[in-house]
Amino acid sequence: MTERRTQRARDPEARRAALAAATMEVIAEAGVGRTTHRAVAARSGLPLGATTYYFPTLDDLIAAGLRHATDQLRADLDEWARRLAAAPDLPAELTELTREYLADRRQVRIEYELCMAAARDAALRPIAEVWMNELPEILEPTVGAEAARDICALLDGIILRALVMESDLDAPGLTAALRRLIA
């Protein structure tokens, strides 16, 4: 009768994924440094023992959470690539994409949590590097390597500022700055 006790019981892959997703959420709310087995277990609805069964150590669990986050971001960036390729006005489209990206502060926080974690723990650096190089690679064919790097740095800085200030994006100002960097 397929009684769904919690769903995904006896489905190891689904459990791994559920734990990674729950870890990602805990990181977004509490930060990497305050992420614990128990918080992840509670968030995922799985028992404590499941966390250590699938991820022997806390570092493994956190790495899985961060990797899960980058996978999600990669999917977002696929849409960025599609829309940017079809956009008549690249700076305007980039601005709009950034505005939409900023709508979910939780996801944005994870990105910077990943950066800080990678800056401190070399084992996480590959995860962060893959993610940080994704957008430049999308932009490079269109605007060249240098402008691509500059644009990404500008966006990262603008996003960081919006994150700290809880302020909205100055869309016209950003578009103008992007235009200057492309020229």
Add this chain to the structure above:
Amino acid sequence: MTERRTQRARDPEARRAALAAATMEVIAEAGVGRTTHRAVAARSGLPLGATTYYFPTLDDLIAAGLRHATDQLRADLDEWARRLAAAPDLPAELTELTREYLADRRQVRIEYELCMAAARDAALRPIAEVWMNELPEILEPTVGAEAARDICALLDGIILRALVMESDLDAPGLTAALRRLIA
């Protein structure tokens, strides 16, 4: 006979400062989330009880550590203001200052730790805002409000990238980008 047991005994202000400084160092190494009373006490050479005597709660201690860090950064920015005012070539001087700033990764990490902490805890936002507005205010009279904001965002992004990648600064590239943003 002024026997200096650890120096700064019976000097409350010096002890507060020592604890704040030690907290700053612990944050730089372990991150805000893994900063503990005991780590700060050990780092400062003061007993555990001193931390809770001067800072009733852990959040107070961390806030003091972050404030101490921004005070130090403010002193650095005074030198930035001086050198930028005297510089014949603003973008080149900004690039050089950034290069020097990146030499001490520990201090850089604290800046971004502060940003993440402020993004999560509204009580820390004033500390972060003061610090984030300092450089724009220095640049604004020279380049205007918009360019000042763009430049700071670009620098923040470049610095973040260097932090994550552990890579060196591309000085000529940065100077060129800055020149474009000022124009």
Add this chain to the structure above:
DNA sequence: CCTCATCTTGTACGAATGTACAAGTACAAT
């Protein structure tokens, strides 16, 4: 039916945590 490898989970344990606090010290004011 049994076997066995895999998965599941509740519980346990030593270590570390934030915080409280009593007992003590030092020193200025009386």
Add this chain to the structure above:
DNA sequence: ATTGTACTTGTACATTCGTACAAGATGAGG
């Protein structure tokens, strides 16, 4: 000298932590 206030610190306590693990549940292969 005595008092009183501010400072100092070692210890204690209840929680929470990471991790280990034994006992059970499940389902595939014989």
